[in-house]
Amino acid sequence: MTLTLAGTGLPAATRELILAPQTIKARFAGHDVSMLGFNGGLPGPEIRMRQGQTARITLDNRLEEGALVHWHGLRVPNRMDGVNVLTQDVVIPGDSYRYQFGVPDAGTYWYHSHYLSYDQVSRGLFGAFIVEEQNAPAVDHDIVVQFFDVLLDQSGQYDEGFNPAHFATEGRIGNTVTALVSNGTGKTVKRGDRLRLRLINPSIDRVYRVGLDGLTGKIVALDGMPLAHPRTLEPILLAPGQRCDVIGNATGPIRFDDSFGERTLSLGEIAVSGSREPAKVPITALPTNRMPAPQDPGQTAELVLQGGAGSASHNGTGTWALNDVSGLPRTPFLSVAQGTTARISIRNETGFPHVMHLHGHHFWELDAAGEAGPYRDSTYLDIGEVRDILVVLDNPGSWMLHCHMLSHQADGMATWIRVG
Template identity: 45%
Template sequence: MSLNRRQFLASTLAVTALPRFALAAPHPLRAEPVVSQILDAGEGQTAGFGFNGSTPGPELRLRAGERLSVAFENNLPDPTAVHWHGIRIANAMDGVPGLTQEAVAPGGTFDYDFVAPDAGTYWYHSHHQSWEQVARGLYGPLIVEEATPPDVDHDITVILDDWRLEPSGKMAGDFGNMHDFAHAGRLGNFAKAILPEITVNRGQRLRLRIINTATARVFPLALDGIAGRVVALDGRPLPEPRDLSQVSLSPAQRIDVIGDVTDTVRFLFPTPEEAFVMGTLEPGQDPVTPREAPVAALPDSPRPTPSDSPRALTLRMQGGAMGGQHAGDDIWSFNGVSGLPDSPWASFDRGETARLRLVNDTAFPHGIHLHGHHFHEVNEDGSPGDLRDTTLLMRGETREILVVFDNPGKWLLHCHMLGHQASGMKTWVEVA
């Protein structure tokens, strides 16, 4: 389905506040059916899934080094589990049924308990039938603050998503159809930026934590009304703030922006014809004097240094419509193997560095996500580049990444276009 002008008009977008947890232990987190106002106010509502009565679920916010204890309860009609995306945690807490835990049955419970070692913008979401459960809204933001947060007036979480809806607001029920799985995934016909209902004033400094929670949509994103700098990608700080320009966010990727309000802050979806407004932050009537200090780099946590002699491996994406033959037994494969094999794709000693050559031999983009670790996207000169946990490869593209496998356990490696994962594009590695 294509996205039309009406579906992007900012004046008709329903903007909702993200509920938040106050710090207390353990946090109750309940997966359950919810009803949401996704379409414009006054139009039909949408039945889906959520946590604690809402979608997105409550914003979990804590400081780096603090422990998060979650008493999870599954009140859905189907099994599920919670994955903590991007957090460097113990393997048993990673939330991947079939690899790190059993799926939590309807009416069942599971206690997640881990320390969040690194400040950054993360999120949590279902990792069981995720191609459907995440599309129905089973996700929420996880924010880990720095010990000394940057000097800003507002710290704002922004969620980008799209939904496939009928005119009544009912969610289209064609989950898991083979056309979606074999092509670009479940692309919605209604998209927006979910923002808190706050007023920002000209001159105020904002931190925007932008998360793409869509199951398939690669969001092109531009901002105006803010003189900003990019300070972090996928939760990890950049060594130096970077100029803010149009970016593309794969499903699961995040970007942090800090900047000063100059006008209505607009979140734009650029197209060749025009830019559609997905959401806005409106300025109030009380402008303030902008800060003179430039946006500074965020403090970084210790990170391992890649070895000068990494182990070289190639991971080839294969299959899909117009993708040619492959040896796998499903729509998609990695290196000719579809789905999770009994043995890991590769095994590493703790602390070992690998240089993974990712090759997209398909006709569609893929966002490749590694659990439990961040990795460097390798620059053209061969040097380590940006740290990410999800890298976007367009059709026919090849990219190398450097990974220091320093977190022991069994870790999933998969496409975060969740229909592609469900139909074969996933594997796992083991770190001893």
């Protein structure tokens, strides 16, 4: 379901909509499962805007608990960021909150609950947020695919059981995995059609290595941001919160599989019917977004990921920590003047992988030689891995920096940065 963003009486550049979280029934593994959804759907409505427009989105809380929405990857003003305590108060049941922000950057983003998010996102409070380029590459289909897992109990309902081990290990991994596919055109894909696939991982803890069958093409963007040089299509590591855009020609049914674990798991497929001459237009880099240029780092910092099962830190309690602090610290991890370029070295000393997400900014992943790689908002660190990132902290406010495995965030792997 794509939401038509009605703009009656508003300047054409302004888009207005209501997002109402509520309890819903969704279909998983042949069961009608009680879940949560925005505007009655799981995923929530696909929000589509044109680069440069302004969004006015009212959160209308129809839950019996608090709610907040975070616009993951979008460079919004701090008070629009949707983070409890740090940027706003939680919206209580029956209340509403108006978010208003511009969308300067084209790309594939998403929105999700940021209140008790490990619980609310795993119950379905998320959706795609697409910002179309002013000069988008011509494609026959622009398809959003969200890989989502849910943990069902014996009776096929959302597993309400509480297992503390989930927090200290790889997290709460669902036993039912689906590719939620939405093709805005509503048309069937033909062999030879040019496709843009926007892959999103809204699962709270599960990492995928997404293999694609039935498509020849290139990876053109990561976490919404265009790659200067599109990459050869090969299995894509997609950690919680991450996105990837692929452009290519359909050669058959498009099949998605996951090879992250020991076994290959089928995630779903897009059917094709009929065929046509494949588009011969070469796949080139997407138009770039206008991003701040980095200076020589005026600030360096180290962030050490600690804790979890089997770790000796925190008396072996299994809780997660960043630089010896578990949970959001009273003072920021880093406090800098607006516009500072910072180089942060992130070291994973735990026995599990993590994916660190910074709000309000994108950053360059640096390789071992210090060369700038992809420009992302979430970086994956395998066990023992060290990664340096370079970020221009130009967006004033208080910004969360946390593991996007939401069980880990809930169990202490979160800190924040103050800018300006």
